[in-house]
Amino acid sequence: MANSESVDPNGHRLFLTPRRFEYTRKFEQPDELPLSNWIVVRIDGRGFSKFTKRYHFEKPNDRRAIDLMNSAAMETVRGLVDIVVAYGQSDEYSFVFHEDTTLFERRAHKLVTTVVSTFSVQYAMQWPTFFPDQPLTEPFPTFDGRPVLYPKLKILRDYLSWRQADCHINNLYNTTFWAMVQQGGQSPTEAELELKGTLSADKNEILFSRFGINYNKEPQVFKKGTVIYRDLSTTASTLEDARSELEKPTSKTQAEKERKRKQKATLVAEHVDIIKAA
Amino acid sequence: MANSESVDPNGHRLFLTPRRFEYTRKFEQPDELPLSNWIVVRIDGRGFSKFTKRYHFEKPNDRRAIDLMNSAAMETVRGLVDIVVAYGQSDEYSFVFHEDTTLFERRAHKLVTTVVSTFSVQYAMQWPTFFPDQPLTEPFPTFDGRPVLYPKLKILRDYLSWRQADCHINNLYNTTFWAMVQQGGQSPTEAELELKGTLSADKNEILFSRFGINYNKEPQVFKKGTVIYRDLSTTASTLEDARSELEKPTSKTQAEKERKRKQKATLVAEHVDIIKAA
């Protein structure tokens, strides 16, 4: 792309001389992320409370919407083999790059925008599969993202646990709230007011005594969110792989072999406790 | 989204306590871009030389592909009124936010990922309009992006001039190269070898004497790329608006009025000299 020139053999001063302007390239700042840190790229739906209303998402959870998020995330993980694990819930997803990744020389914007662009396009392109009756119209759904660095594996696990705990808290609240509104006939304001200050046990009690709902029997995908990782052995059916993956040092000699193995590996999506695992 | 709790009224220690993990949020680093700097978000197609081959883009320029880039950029500018001007050529686009923008508190990743996500989804969703005969298949096209700061208006103009000069240089080269190959029957290697070290005048001469092509009469969109800006007055038909836009201080009192005016304004795409204008 760089066939630069600045002289005109006929003696005319060339008006378009890239060299004269090329100094502007020096204003780009380096953004390599520090070494030996786990890189989490977390994406969030932009303006999704409005978006979910426009498409009449079911409350408290719309299974089609969650499946779409997970499917878009699967393709994102498939395309970027340096992602070792991903966790999603609601309209957010966290993609974890290995602490030793050298993808894009660890440049922050390259990493984040590649994840965001891939996920966004997947979400839009897969929409018809999950919402066949509602074509996507403008304004289209979009996602923002940012990187967060975790210098220790333990802290990375605590981060993932934090997101999963957030999932649990919100889902218990939302499940109770919408039961009160949809089945109990309360107004949203009444329900909100009654729930203010309640603890988990209170909400479990409301669900069970008033609506016969045993929260523990709600679908795992709603309560736990979704963990995606590569199933590197055909027999593996647990989280063990993702876990050992997290700890494995990537020696350069095996790098290419590993890459191929990862590209072939089937992806697994599970709805299990990160916290217990950690 | 923050209905946190950590006590279990029955005396059981709650396993899921977000507070215990919430400290991980403190690992997020601030990324507000410095004040009084023009913010350019530049996006580039990822792996587009492979992508253009897969979809048989015409050489040296595929008008459908350029129109799609411009249409996706138009929608991106429409959705983000703080963008004062955008310039695109080939598979890249530069979106310029006003030096005083406060959008997303000037947070770098928010700004960049919002542009990238919006543009990427637009590109994918508008694809069938421009390539009705070739459905988009996996792997889908994606874009990366990064911010660059320009502390002075003059330097911003030089940046845009640099991108436009790059467009000119590449287009003259590509027009000549493909004429030699497609019409002149030379092999790509031969053409490349012959063009090595040639200046603009030489290429113009080859085009004219061998193929009867007057480069000056080639379409402006190929030679100049595309400038997008808001036509804030109904009569305006030149770049003047974009230019005065660039210099105007945004006082906070007019901000909301301005915003509405911008949202209503029609967008203009022109293929004119930034360099002469600067």
Place this chain on the structure above:
Amino acid sequence: MANSESVDPNGHRLFLTPRRFEYTRKFEQPDELPLSNWIVVRIDGRGFSKFTKRYHFEKPNDRRAIDLMNSAAMETVRGLVDIVVAYGQSDEYSFVFHEDTTLFERRAHKLVTTVVSTFSVQYAMQWPTFFPDQPLTEPFPTFDGRPVLYPKLKILRDYLSWRQADCHINNLYNTTFWAMVQQGGQSPTEAELELKGTLSADKNEILFSRFGINYNKEPQVFKKGTVIYRDLSTTASTLEDARSELEKPTSKTQAEKERKRKQKATLVAEHVDIIKAA
């Protein structure tokens, strides 16, 4: 300093092999400050309210202490010719590097620590000249510092005006407060209480009516602080030089000539309005 080796010719594995550890160098992060920005290095005395008590500084202003600050700043400016102007008051000093400086490749920590180290040592070494009766004892006075970038000359001027306005406001307050305490016999608490919420005019009135002090006739150095710049023409006696200095583009061809001229130039310290000048 890099005579590295890692093989022992006798076949012994060398214990001390720098190469094995040299990867740790890659953890250094780049810190070049962005181009075309005025670089202010602002230093502040650490724990100076305690320090001034220990050495019985006169209140509201100790002329010896101010002269020492200015003298240390003069030597700092003398040693770093890329500093175009400096402004100081109380225990702080702002050193302004030209927006186009390439000193230390604009590396933030190099620039800041060089200023801080030079100023700190000058302060300590010159102490006996200004406080001949009080030898400096542990803990010695120290200074911290930080860089601030100003993308436009106008904003840099506003920054300097801000520091000078701060000088005025504090000096008027302190002059009034200490007159009330030292001459008026009020307790510090009483004086503080009475001054709470008063405006400039009130303080001027207290000074004049109670103590016969016309604030306008107080020494300029107390009211305005100190501006240091190079007197590049022998005839110049105003701030003009510093001003034109601020605007002058430094072309690389003249760089070395300029450097020598600056090293020879006499330094001027004035106590004048930056604000009026701006």
Place this chain on the structure above:
Amino acid sequence: MANSESVDPNGHRLFLTPRRFEYTRKFEQPDELPLSNWIVVRIDGRGFSKFTKRYHFEKPNDRRAIDLMNSAAMETVRGLVDIVVAYGQSDEYSFVFHEDTTLFERRAHKLVTTVVSTFSVQYAMQWPTFFPDQPLTEPFPTFDGRPVLYPKLKILRDYLSWRQADCHINNLYNTTFWAMVQQGGQSPTEAELELKGTLSADKNEILFSRFGINYNKEPQVFKKGTVIYRDLSTTASTLEDARSELEKPTSKTQAEKERKRKQKATLVAEHVDIIKAA
């Protein structure tokens, strides 16, 4: 220091209104260093090869100069209790802050400039003790500094090992070089040429066969540099304390108690292997 005002009760527009300029404060960028990282502040003498010639430092090592470096470092460690260990050799010193330090909210410039200012002033003030016959004259010695972050204890140890290996390599080279020049009567150029490409064993051989010097019997302080740490138990006489110090989590409840204990602790300077210890 903030007695701001902007109205003149007599109706005059005040010229000095800090509020008008206070916006310039917003140009300061946050510089908090990321959590859970060891912070190394490394300082280096500025222009010390010239400085050591001016004061006729003995070659290859000037014991007075090394003792002065160590003494200045001791006082720096004493004054900043969050420093857990320091390592120095030649004209450089590395000060290590605990990975959980909250000193100055981990602000990079505060940490670095405080270390640099303290060390620089100590060096200048203690100079007469170590060089009683040579008063310090202008230009005074100064130091620059920068922060480096290490996310794991192991990497921090490798960093320190790197600096110590560097000490060994340089000292062996310098010892041999100066023996050849001072005792062997070779010219510096001859000695340099002969040493080019030699390995450790070669230099040991030259030292022993030509000058009867057994390098292993050279002073430890020259071969190993200096490690400084707090002797937190009165009986401790090894590096154990520094090591356990490195691993100890600092719970907030004990923080103040710890601080006092550290301030009382005697400082130890040793010349031992970091590498073996690691």
